[in-house]
Amino acid sequence: MPPFDLPEGDPFGPHNLPYGVFSRPGNPERTVGVRLGDHVLDAGAAARALGSPHAALLAAPTLHPLLAAGRPTWSQVRAALHAWVTDPAHRPALEPLLHPLSSVTLHLPFEVADYVDFYASEHHARNVGQIFRPDAADSLTPNWKHLPIGYHGRSGTVVVSGTDVVRPAGQRKGPADPAPVFGPSVRLDIEAEVGFVVGTPSPMGSPVGLDDFRDHVFGLCLLNDWSARDIQAWEYVPLGPFLGKSFATSVSAWITPLEALDHARVAPPQRTHPLLPYLDDSAQEPAGYDLRISVAINGHVVSEPPFSTMYWTAAQQLAHMTVNGASLRTGDLYGSGTVSGPTERERGSLLELTWNGRDPLELPDGKRTFLEDGDVVTLSAWAPGPDGLRVSLGEVTGRIVAG
Numbered sequence: 366m367p368p369f370d371l372p373e374g375d376p377f378g379p380h381n382l383p384y385g386v387f388s389r390p391g392n393p394e395r396t397v398g399v400r401l402g403d404h405v406l407d408a409g410a411a412a413r414a415l416g417s418p419h420a421a422l423l424a425a426p427t428l429h430p431l432l433a434a435g436r437p438t439w440s441q442v443r444a445a446l447h448a449w450v451t452d453p454a455h456r457p458a459l460e461p462l463l464h465p466l467s468s469v470t471l472h473l474p475f476e477v478a479d480y481v482d483f484y485a486s487e488h489h490a491r492n493v494g495q496i497f498r499p500d501a502a503d504s505l506t507p508n509w510k511h512l513p514i515g516y517h518g519r520s521g522t523v524v525v526s527g528t529d530v531v532r533p534a535g536q537r538k539g540p541a542d543p544a545p546v547f548g549p550s551v552r553l554d555i556e557a558e559v560g561f562v563v564g565t566p567s568p569m570g571s572p573v574g575l576d577d578f579r580d581h582v583f584g585l586c587l588l589n590d591w592s593a594r595d596i597q598a599w600e601y602v603p604l605g606p607f608l609g610k611s612f613a614t615s616v617s618a619w620i621t622p623l624e625a626l627d628h629a630r631v632a633p634p635q636r637t638h639p640l641l642p643y644l645d646d647s648a649q650e651p652a653g654y655d656l657r658i659s660v661a662i663n664g665h666v667v668s669e670p671p672f673s674t675m676y677w678t679a680a681q682q683l684a685h686m687t688v689n690g691a692s693l694r695t696g697d698l699y700g701s702g703t704v705s706g707p708t709e710r711e712r713g714s715l716l717e718l719t720w721n722g723r724d725p726l727e728l729p730d731g732k733r734t735f736l737e738d739g740d741v742v743t744l745s746a747w748a749p750g751p752d753g754l755r756v757s758l759g760e761v762t763g764r765i766v767a768g
Contacts, residue, residue, distance in 0.1 A: 572643070632653055
């Protein structure tokens with residue numbers, strides 16, 4: 366099908382236009398691309414052909430210059446791209462610059478500066494609490510309703526969708542084991558998440574308020590924070606996740622700008638505890654997002670977590686992340702934490718789906734408690750868009766290989 370003749374309702378139509386970075390066969394040079402249907406537009410070449418003042422930003426080998434340019438420029442570039450792909454007068458210039466997705470290689474679209482992961486789903490937190498603290502009066506920790514809990518991860522092991530994930534090795538110790546042993550993880554898991562990409566930096570000592578979220582965050586992507594539950598269980602007391610998390614975090618190749626998701630904004634769940642002023646969003650515009658996620662193992666859908674149920678919003682997470690004076694850098698990435706809903710079919714990790722291995726999943730190729738070598742995990746998602754259209758967030762996929 367010609368690149369401009371999109372099927373009706375295509376979720377990658379002009380209402381979406383996510384950004385990525387690609388290269389072509391025989392040419393290792395990377396450049397910014399914008400997805401339209403099942404094609405990718407060479408954005409830098411298009412900007413040069415049409416005389417755009419933003420050509421240098423779009424001809425870069427990563428999204429970093431565009432991210433750093435700030436919200437006014439993001440809006441101008443998006444408006445220009447929309448005009449280019451919807452005005453028939455531009456078709457002769459753009460058609461040679463649209464390449465089938467099947468013919469290009471997609472790369473990690475930005476240079477990851479710092480990586481932070483949160484724990485923002487009440488359903489996930491309660492499930493985990495019930496699994497590991499079944500006799501507790503409250504499955505949530507005392508601080509959970511007062512602040513977005515998070516930890517700092519490892520930016521150097523954030524990889525683009527399609528990258529194999531090597532099964533990690535480390536220390537583990539079961540409850541009945543007399544001593545720890547070393548070896549490959551036998552409880553390898555997923556975490557279905559959404560990642561938020563920071564564009565505009567902030568100076569050290571200057572917290573970013575709730576009102577400033579859209580001035581600093583460029584867009585979002587799907588994120589799978591792979592987790593070795595057995596390594597994590599032995600190491601995480603008292604300081605938290607370390608080697609059980611740092612071996613790999615996969616992100617989708619496409620970054621969806623926040624402006625493409627304006628029709629998906631929703632109010633977060635009702636808060637049950639008073640919030641301190643820097644987190645109090647009761648007078649703010651709705652900062653939640655109605656994202657519909659699917660989790661598939663070897664092509665078989667096992668869960669459909671709803672992002673609209675997340676207790677803490679991305680704006681609150683950003684405010685909390687900087688309230689102590691920590692700075693933001695262009696390319697910072699922070700994960701929402703595992704997305705889980707109220708039903709069994711909406712859980713975003715195998716830990717929850719199998720209740721820590723007690724209830725194996727029945728898949729067409731056999732039972733699963735945790736991931737086996739060769740398993741391919743794919744997260745995909747969409748959001749409501751204008752005029753009843755869907756906005757696709759693409760997918761993030763990874764295959765488990767032996768270490």
